[in-house]
Amino acid sequence: MKIVGHNLTTKESFYFFEIAKGLWITSRHFIYNMYFHIAHLLGKYPEVPAAVTVQYPEEKVPLSRRWRGRHRINARPDGSPRCVACMLCETVCPVQCIHIVAGEHPDPAIEKYPVSFEIDVTRCCWCGMCEEACPVDALYMDTGKSPEPGFSREDLLYRKEQLVKEMPLPGCQRSLNAPGQGPMEANPLGL
Amino acid sequence: MCLDVIITLLKIAIVFGFVLNVAAILSWAERKQSAVMQDRIGANRADVLGFRIFGLFHPIADTIKMLTKEDWVPPAGDAFIHTLAPFLALFTALVVFAVIPFGDTLHIAGRDIPLQIADLNVGILFIVAFGGLGFYSVVLAGWSSENKYSLLGSIRAAAQLISYELALGLSIVGVVMAYGSIELDDIVRGQGQYVLGVIPYWGIVAQPLGFILFFTAAMAETKRVPFDLPESESEIIGYFTEYSGMKFGAFWMGEFIEVISVAGVVTALYFGGWQIPFLSNQGIFIPGLFTIPLPHLLVVLLQVSAFGLKVLFFCWFMLLVRWTLPRFRYDQLMAFGWKFMVPLALVNIVVTGLIKYVF
Numbered sequence: 001m002k003i004v005g006h007n008l009t010t011k012e013s014f015y016f017f018e019i020a021k022g023l024w025i026t027s028r029h030f031i032y033n034m035y036f037h038i039a040h041l042l043g044k045y046p047e048v049p050a051a052v053t054v055q056y057p058e059e060k061v062p063l064s065r066r067w068r069g070r071h072r073i074n075a076r077p078d079g080s081p082r083c084v085a086c087m088l089c090e091t092v093c094p095v096q097c098i099h100i101v102a103g104e105h106p107d108p109a110i111e112k113y114p115v116s117f118e119i120d121v122t123r124c125c126w127c128g129m130c131e132e133a134c135p136v137d138a139l140y141m142d143t144g145k146s147p148e149p150g151f152s153r154e155d156l157l158y159r160k161e162q163l164v165k166e167m168p169l170p171g172c173q174r175s176l177n178a179p180g181q182g183p184m185e186a187n188p189l190g191l
Numbered sequence: 192m193c194l195d196v197i198i199t200l201l202k203i204a205i206v207f208g209f210v211l212n213v214a215a216i217l218s219w220a221e222r223k224q225s226a227v228m229q230d231r232i233g234a235n236r237a238d239v240l241g242f243r244i245f246g247l248f249h250p251i252a253d254t255i256k257m258l259t260k261e262d263w264v265p266p267a268g269d270a271f272i273h274t275l276a277p278f279l280a281l282f283t284a285l286v287v288f289a290v291i292p293f294g295d296t297l298h299i300a301g302r303d304i305p306l307q308i309a310d311l312n313v314g315i316l317f318i319v320a321f322g323g324l325g326f327y328s329v330v331l332a333g334w335s336s337e338n339k340y341s342l343l344g345s346i347r348a349a350a351q352l353i354s355y356e357l358a359l360g361l362s363i364v365g366v367v368m369a370y371g372s373i374e375l376d377d378i379v380r381g382q383g384q385y386v387l388g389v390i391p392y393w394g395i396v397a398q399p400l401g402f403i404l405f406f407t408a409a410m411a412e413t414k415r416v417p418f419d420l421p422e423s424e425s426e427i428i429g430y431f432t433e434y435s436g437m438k439f440g441a442f443w444m445g446e447f448i449e450v451i452s453v454a455g456v457v458t459a460l461y462f463g464g465w466q467i468p469f470l471s472n473q474g475i476f477i478p479g480l481f482t483i484p485l486p487h488l489l490v491v492l493l494q495v496s497a498f499g500l501k502v503l504f505f506c507w508f509m510l511l512v513r514w515t516l517p518r519f520r521y522d523q524l525m526a527f528g529w530k531f532m533v534p535l536a537l538v539n540i541v542v543t544g545l546i547k548y549v550f
Contacts, residue, residue, distance in 0.1 A: 015527075016403065019516065026515040030228045037227065053232040 065172050068128045068141040071119050071158065072166030075179045081164045082138035085112040089130035089139055097123035098130060117160035121147045137176050144169025202308050206288050209499065214447040215250040217506060221447075222249070224507070225514040257440035265337050265433050272335035277434065277441035280328035283321045284448040290314045291455045292376045294465045294495040295472070298487060306465070306495065307376060314375035315367065318456055319360055322412055325449070326352040329414075329421060329430050332442070336433035345430035347521065348421030352412060354528035359408035361536035365401035365543045366394055366460050379464030383471070391468040394461030400539045402461045404532055409453040410509065411528070413446060417516040420524060454505030462501050465494040 012018055036050035054061055063069075073081040085102035103115035124147075131141050143166045150156045167179060176182065219234070223246065226233025237248035264270045294306030311317050326349055333345020367373050370381035384392040395402050411418040422429030431442045458464060469477055470493060474485035519527065 019512075022515045023511060026228045027511055029230065030224065030511070033227045033230060051226070051232045052230045055232070 260436040262436040268337040276332035280445035283325040333430035340428035355411035358532035362404035369397040465498040
């Protein structure tokens, strides 16, 4: 281990001047911020912020378009999920939080559909790999929502019926087709 | 006789009411001030019926939390001493205020009421003695916890307090020499004089080096950053690790009360106590120019509030220092105390003596 030392200069070794300098910096911040806090109370200079804090539940910073929030499953025009139970997301998921049970779809062109599709958000690590893996414009993480706390594990298990009802955050939609809209053939695999 | 007792009790109620309330508010002020200094907003979520009043409910919420928490005594520890230690911390910090004069003598209804709870003729020695007694709470807390790390923390604290006690005592000697008394009332009255007719002869004017030394040593006595090695919340374990609930709260409050006590002592010794420059018993008085007579009660009221404001300013300043400086390393702390503060305090005494001898 290399220890990088710093020998104090004579002025620094007195501490006093360095302490005074440090106190000047912090008290300058204090006085500046206090001035604007009081000005805000009096309704003056509302455009000059006195603190960088975002008071979270009341105000939120705008989300990036690439922000990965809670999952949703895109719907076909008939309202059924676009998922074809290909198991790619379940396979790619590094924490194995997706569980799909596949069933045979009556339409031979579609072949398969998820009988059950569960995402265990207690395990999800929000990596977004499932979203990247999905070949059929079905699984997205563009709802702009954070997972809500629940009282049981059951509350934190998101099922197909719930996921298909979720909507993308306006302006942040990443799917080719909006939920329930768009031609069937407009998805990458032509399904 | 009966009236004297009532007056004394009233003075105690006023002074301790002020100190305890300011101590509670300091726990709020520490969060808020650090937040403002760091461009944040700070604690503002305690909410009573939709009112938040800048987070001022937080001290109350803290107290309720600490009173309702489990109060745990280590089974192998000494329950009596474990309980005694936090009370000792509170008591020694609080009792210092008994000798600090907070106003001029009040003449009311033919009575002379000195605005000071106890005018002891050993004033300064009393303060130093109880400051020294304060470290028993630290040692007892660490020892009775039956925890190696608490004990080590309390040993660190004891070593630190003893080292800085020396510099503290020696730096006060300069003030005693300058005003020729160890009675705090005399010292404060002595600060009502003027140098060259215009500069108030406050302790800071008479003892600039002494003030810096005293203030530094006193901050070390309060065991707060940059001298918070005894507790060091974040990494090395301190002496009150085994405390929970309101006993921990008592240590916490004791620390804030110590801050106020130090602010009070610094005000009394170095910043003129209740003196306001150019305000005497007769009213506003500019030497050689004019006097504006003011009623006696108004003068006393102004002086008492001046004392309160000075104390609050030093509380603010100590919080400012606490949120500006990083902590000393232990060897730096000891070297700073013994090789820097003590020799400088001795030099201060010699120089003060020389100046006294020459003039």
